[in-house]
Amino acid sequence: MQSISSALNDSLIGKEVELRGWVYRIRSTAKLCFVVLRDSSNIIQCVGKIDELGEEKFKILSSLTIESSLSLKGIIRKDERAVTGYELNISDYYIFCRNVNFPVSKDISEDFELDNRHLWIRSREFTAVLKIRSTIFKAFSDFFYENGYYQVQPPMMVSTATEGGSTLFKVPFFGEEAYLTQSSQFYLETFIFSLEKVFTISPSFRAEKSRTWRHLTEYWHAEGEVAWIGNEEMMDIEEKMIQYIIKAVLDQNMDDLKILNRDLEPLKDSLKPFKRMTYDELISQSESLGMPLKYGDDLGADEERKIMSNFTRPLFITHFPSELKTFYHRPDPENPNLILCHDLLAPEGYGEIIGGGERIWNLEELQQRIRDNGLKEEDYYWYLDLRRYGSIPHSGFGLGLDRLAMWIMHLDNIKKAIPYPRTIRRLKP
RNA sequence: GCCGCUGUAGCUCAGCUGGUAGAGCACCCGCCUGUUAAGCGGGCGGUCGUCGGUUCGAACCCGACCGGCGGCGCCA
Numbered sequence: 071m072q073s074i075s076s077a078l079n080d081s082l083i084g085k086e087v088e089l090r091g092w093v094y095r096i097r098s099t100a101k102l103c104f105v106v107l108r109d110s111s112n113i114i115q116c117v118g119k120i121d122e123l124g125e126e127k128f129k130i131l132s133s134l135t136i137e138s139s140l141s142l143k144g145i146i147r148k149d150e151r152a153v154t155g156y157e158l159n160i161s162d163y164y165i166f167c168r169n170v171n172f173p174v175s176k177d178i179s180e181d182f183e184l185d186n187r188h189l190w191i192r193s194r195e196f197t198a199v200l201k202i203r204s205t206i207f208k209a210f211s212d213f214f215y216e217n218g219y220y221q222v223q224p225p226m227m228v229s230t231a232t233e234g235g236s237t238l239f240k241v242p243f244f245g246e247e248a249y250l251t252q253s254s255q256f257y258l259e260t261f262i263f264s265l266e267k268v269f270t271i272s273p274s275f276r277a278e279k280s281r282t283w284r285h286l287t288e289y290w291h292a293e294g295e296v297a298w299i300g301n302e303e304m305m306d307i308e309e310k311m312i313q314y315i316i317k318a319v320l321d322q323n324m325d326d327l328k329i330l331n332r333d334l335e336p337l338k339d340s341l342k343p344f345k346r347m348t349y350d351e352l353i354s355q356s357e358s359l360g361m362p363l364k365y366g367d368d369l370g371a372d373e374e375r376k377i378m379s380n381f382t383r384p385l386f387i388t389h390f391p392s393e394l395k396t397f398y399h400r401p402d403p404e405n406p407n408l409i410l411c412h413d414l415l416a417p418e419g420y421g422e423i424i425g426g427g428e429r430i431w432n433l434e435e436l437q438q439r440i441r442d443n444g445l446k447e448e449d450y451y452w453y454l455d456l457r458r459y460g461s462i463p464h465s466g467f468g469l470g471l472d473r474l475a476m477w478i479m480h481l482d483n484i485k486k487a488i489p490y491p492r493t494i495r496r497l498k499p
Numbered sequence: 500g501c502c503g504c505u506g507u508a509g510c511u512c513a514g515c516u517g518g519u520a521g522a523g524c525a526c527c528c529g530c531c532u533g534u535u536a537a538g539c540g541g542g543c544g545g546u547c548g549u550c551g552g553u554u555c556g557a558a559c560c561c562g563a564c565c566g567g568c569g570g571c572g573c574c575a
Binding site: 094095096097098099100101102103104106115117133135136149151152153170171172173174175176177178179180181182237252253274276278279280281282283284285286289290291292370371372413422423424425468469470471472473474495 | 500509510511512523524525526527530531532533534535536537538566567568569570571572573574575
């Protein structure tokens, strides 16, 4: 028994192999039957002949249905007419499950595809998506392991919000109320006093009633927090990290990118240095970028899309006005109205994939900002403790892995980048 | 929360100014000398989202309700 991709090999020509998998396509004539077999690795055309199998076995084989499961034995042959260049001449087979009817056919809507995601997951397209996602998740971790970081595991059930505006999911908690985390940032900050350089990949939950092409209720949040560094160094690290991930995908997933018809140029271009622009510079250039903005305007979806359709590699926007960002961001000592932070916008119109920057590390300053935002100090007692005991300068970031995946694969909706999307109206399958 | 759209066969859709429902695909049966989600012939398959109203008559007009989709805000 071997994988289909390993069977597509000149050294096996004329040899008998046994393959197993699922019926990807099936066509038959009176005396010939073509079963295109699929497994996790690839597809191969297998041909059954009535003369060789006998009438009975031929009839059963040729009446198989899409996605039925079977194993096949036969001789490998090179054949230009076959989809992947090789063909298996079936000498015998065993059927595990003959399907009555596989619901996923060639005419399906995006909605039907989502209702049947548990079956759509078998499609070649989604198999490619899953393989690329796997590379992205691994590459993210590898990058940080290779650079001396520790992976940590923050809690998912928490007692307070990280960011004021976001809506939280309430969960019953032994007579109390708990919430599902919307960001692990504050917990990551606690870890740096022990490990200095930490990262995590964990889910974040947002109960906002968002209905957009790039929001999920549950998403995979890749976060990092680093002791002793500032905004610029943080961006240096993120840039290398993104490039490391893209390089891994280009190295390992060329076949999958091809199945998705991904234009490789923007990915290759993103291996070159990223441009950095202050919010001020962005506003003054906004007219020539096709999206006139006034000082104080936040970047919405439309703004980001228009601006980023001018770029083929990611762009850092830095130094936002303080009123546009949440309380924990550190103001620039030389200009307290601006914040030492950054967003990383993905090119080709995709927009924000990372938010990050320096954290306020002075106790009084942080207390002031909490009060200014109408929040209660008691709720943040442990976060404030970090500024009481051995506080240090530090920076961090949060990356939306599903958004990154969506851009890398050039998908038009984030729901196509995650196997089981959770949105305001979708909890199944 | 706001704006727009939508609901007809398992799937994708058509159905005119109201006259009791149609195609392609899937599935089943048959035919076919190598097919590329093949071709030909036949078959199965519908309380037209729900309830009410108008009408001799409603998939179609009106109302209410229910479900779904897209976009914005919020963010990653």
